[in-house]
Amino acid sequence: MYTRIYVLRFPKDIVEQPIICQLVKQFDVEFNILKATILPQHEGVMILELQGHKENIKKGLKFLKGLNVKAESVATSIHRDDDKCFQCGACTGICPTGALYIMRPEMNVVFEPEKCSGCGLCVTVCPVRAMEVFLDRNSSLPESVAEVH
Numbered sequence: 001m002y003t004r005i006y007v008l009r010f011p012k013d014i015v016e017q018p019i020i021c022q023l024v025k026q027f028d029v030e031f032n033i034l035k036a037t038i039l040p041q042h043e044g045v046m047i048l049e050l051q052g053h054k055e056n057i058k059k060g061l062k063f064l065k066g067l068n069v070k071a072e073s074v075a076t077s078i079h080r081d082d083d084k085c086f087q088c089g090a091c092t093g094i095c096p097t098g099a100l101y102i103m104r105p106e107m108n109v110v111f112e113p114e115k116c117s118g119c120g121l122c123v124t125v126c127p128v129r130a131m132e133v134f135l136d137r138n139s140s141l142p143e144s145v146a147e148v149h
C-alpha cells in the first residue's frame, strides 16, 4: 500500500464541488483529511493523506491536475520515541521496507530511519504511539495550515 501526504489547492470556482468523493470512486484510493481551510482570497487548501496502489494515486493526481487543483507532495519523516518504546516488536511485522526489525540474539527492536519510506503503517500498530510522523519542515505549507503535525 502506497501512502503519501499532499497539500491540495483548489481554485475558488470549484471549492464547493465533491472532488474528493469523485477521486475515491474513480481511482479506488482511501483518504484522510488532516486539515482543510479556505484562505482569505477564497482559495481552498487541504492537507490530505492518500492510500492506495501507486498507479491509482498517480491517475488520481492527473485527474486533479485536469481540474486545475494543484497537488504538492509533503515529505514526511518518522521518529521513534525511545522512552516510550518497550520493544514489543509489533511494528517489525508490518514495516514493508525493513526499517524496523529485531536484532538477534539480543532481540532488540532496531529502527533504521534511512530505510524508512514514511508509509506510516508502524504509527497505527504501535500500542504506545512511540512511532511519530512529522511533516518535513522544508515543505512549503501555507502559513494558515503549517501548524499541522
Ligand code: SF4
Residues within 6 Å of the ligand: 078, 094, 095, 096, 097, 098, 099, 100, 115, 116, 117, 118, 119, 120, 121, 122, 123, 131
Ligand atoms: S513508516 Fe514505519 S512501517 Fe513505514 S517504512 Fe517507515 S518504519 Fe517502516
Ligand code: SF4
Residues within 6 Å of the ligand: 080, 084, 085, 086, 087, 088, 089, 090, 091, 092, 109, 125, 126, 127, 128, 129, 130, 131
Ligand atoms: S510497536 Fe511501538 S513499542 Fe513496540 S517495538 Fe515498535 S515502536 Fe516499540
